[in-house]
Each structure stands twice: as structure tokens, then as C-alpha cells.
Amino acid sequence: MREKAVLRIIENNDRVVLNEWRLPPGSETGWHRHAMDYCIVYLTDATFSVEAKDGVQEVVLKAGLSYFRKAGVEHNVINAGNNEILFIETELK
Numbered sequence: 001m002r003e004k005a006v007l008r009i010i011e012n013n014d015r016v017v018l019n020e021w022r023l024p025p026g027s028e029t030g031w032h033r034h035a036m037d038y039c040i041v042y043l044t045d046a047t048f049s050v051e052a053k054d055g056v057q058e059v060v061l062k063a064g065l066s067y068f069r070k071a072g073v074e075h076n077v078i079n080a081g082n083n084e085i086l087f088i089e090t091e092l093k
Contacts, residue, residue, distance in 0.1 A: 002078065003027040010088075017091040023048070023079040033074040036091040041066040043088065047081030 005027045010018040017036070021029070031051075046061045052075045079085050 005029045005077070005079075015093055017093070019089040019091070021085075021087050021089060023077070023085040025079050025082055025084065027079050029077040031074060031076045034069070034071045034091065036071050036093055037069065038071070038089055038091045039066060039068045041088045041090075043086040044083060045081075046085040046087070047079070048085065049078045049080045051076040051078065 003024060003026060005024075006022040008020040008022075010020055012018075023029070042061050042063055042065050044063050046059070046063075048059055050057045050059060052073060058080065
């Protein structure tokens, strides 16, 4: 069993939920499904594996990059690198 990523809720109001995620090397978010559309902004470089029902995708991102995803895909994010990954997740209500 992997160590769990650390979630800190920064803001939760009628429009958004802002989450800070910290993933030490080897840790994971655990399987989850987003109920809302969301945006991610990476504050550190990130090397991770994304597990989904259709397989595993290896991803490398640089600090400062961001992306948007629609709600609904079940997945697990694993820090596959040597540094702690830090990102901000904004869920849109």
C-alpha cells in the first residue's frame, strides 16, 4: 500500500473548491472520480503515473503548467518521481 497524498482545502464556497495537493515521492491520491469540472496548476515539476480503467499513462510536467478536465473519469495519480509534487486543483461548481 502506498502512502496517501496530502490534501488541504484552501477554499470551498458556492462557486469553487480550491485544493492544495502534496504528493511525496511514491505517494498516491487514491482512486477517485471528480464530480465537477476542474483545473490543475503545477507549482513543482511533476513526474507521475495516472491509473485509469483503460490503463496507465506516464506524464511529465514542468512547474507552471496547467490543464482543464471535465468531470467523470475515475483515476489514481501516483508520484513516480524523486521530488514532492505540489499542485493547486480548482473544482468548478
